[in-house]
Amino acid sequence: xxxxxxxxxxxxxxxxxxxxxxxTVEGTSNPNLYWYRQAAGRGxxxxxxxxxxxxxxxxxxxxxxxxxxxxRQFILSSKKLLLSDSGFYLCAWSVAPAGGLGTGELFFGxxxxxxxx
Amino acid sequence: GDSxxxxxxxxxxxxxxxxxxxxxxxxxxxxxLFWYVQYPGExxxxxxxATKADDKGSNKGFEATYRKETTSFHLEKGSVxxxxxxxxxxxPSDQSGTSYGKLTFGQGTILTVHP
Numbered sequence: 001x002x003x004x005x006x007x008x009x010x011x012x013x014x015x016x017x018x019x020x021x022x023x024t025v026e027g028t029s030n031p032n033l034y035w036y037r038q039a040a041g042r043g044x045x046x047x048x049x050x051x052x053x054x055x056x057x058x059x060x061x062x063x064x065x066x067x068x069x070x071x072r073q074f075i076l077s078s079k080k081l082l083l084s085d086s087g088f089y090l091c092a093w094s095v096a097p098a099g100g101l102g103t104g105e106l107f108f109g110x111x112x113x114x115x116x117x
Numbered sequence: 118g119d120s121x122x123x124x125x126x127x128x129x130x131x132x133x134x135x136x137x138x139x140x141x142x143x144x145x146x147x148x149x150l151f152w153y154v155q156y157p158g159e160x161x162x163x164x165x166x167a168t169k170a171d172d173k174g175s176n177k178g179f180e181a182t183y184r185k186e187t188t189s190f191h192l193e194k195g196s197v198x199x200x201x202x203x204x205x206x207x208x209p210s211d212q213s214g215t216s217y218g219k220l221t222f223g224q225g226t227i228l229t230v231h232p
């Protein structure tokens with residue numbers, strides 16, 4: 001069966017420090033991968049998605065970046081964190097169907113709560 | 118792009134009460150529609166889905182019907198339990214052909230059920 005894990009679960013970082021959140025998927029190959037952010041009291045915002053190794057699409061301009069060094073590994077990074085980067089970060093994967101059309105069903109990790117002080 | 122309007126919360130109910138959480142959407146083409154649930158401190162998990170007009174998704178006593186004519190996908194449950202307390206998200210999937218299956222999530226509706 002497929003599993004998804006992300007870490008760390010909780011992180012407290014000072015403003016201006018770097019960030020690295022990691023996500024790995026097991027039990028499937030060539031998944032679509034996603035990073036979402038959930039700010040306090042708000043809905044989910046798609047930050048990045050990837051359809052393959054080294055292929056990253058950014059949905060919103062920000063000081064965050066994403067990388068996919070391996071098929072089932074997705075990393076969210078920042079060189080210098082801002083207070084506004086605080087939130088709950090969720091990694092997700094979906095099956096990558098032929099033709100580029102998604103089925104829409106996402107499978108989420110447990111989430112990483114980031115507090116920037 | 119797609120958009121979703123979800124009933125604002127928080128919603129507070131007594132156990133065994135009837136629940137409705139409204140959701141309407143705008144989308145290109147014929148999206149699949151999803152309800153996700155987020156229990157406290159956890160990630161999201163799929164609650165139910167419908168892939169075409171008039172389909173009814175159901176799971177754990179929750180139901181939602183894909184209404185193409187009103188572009189709605191309202192979530193209902195006849196008798197809620199304390200364990201249903203969570204945040205509920207409505208989400209259509211972008212089927213425009215270049216979207217790679219991205220979901221557009223609503224703001225989420227917080228449901229609290231009291232004994």
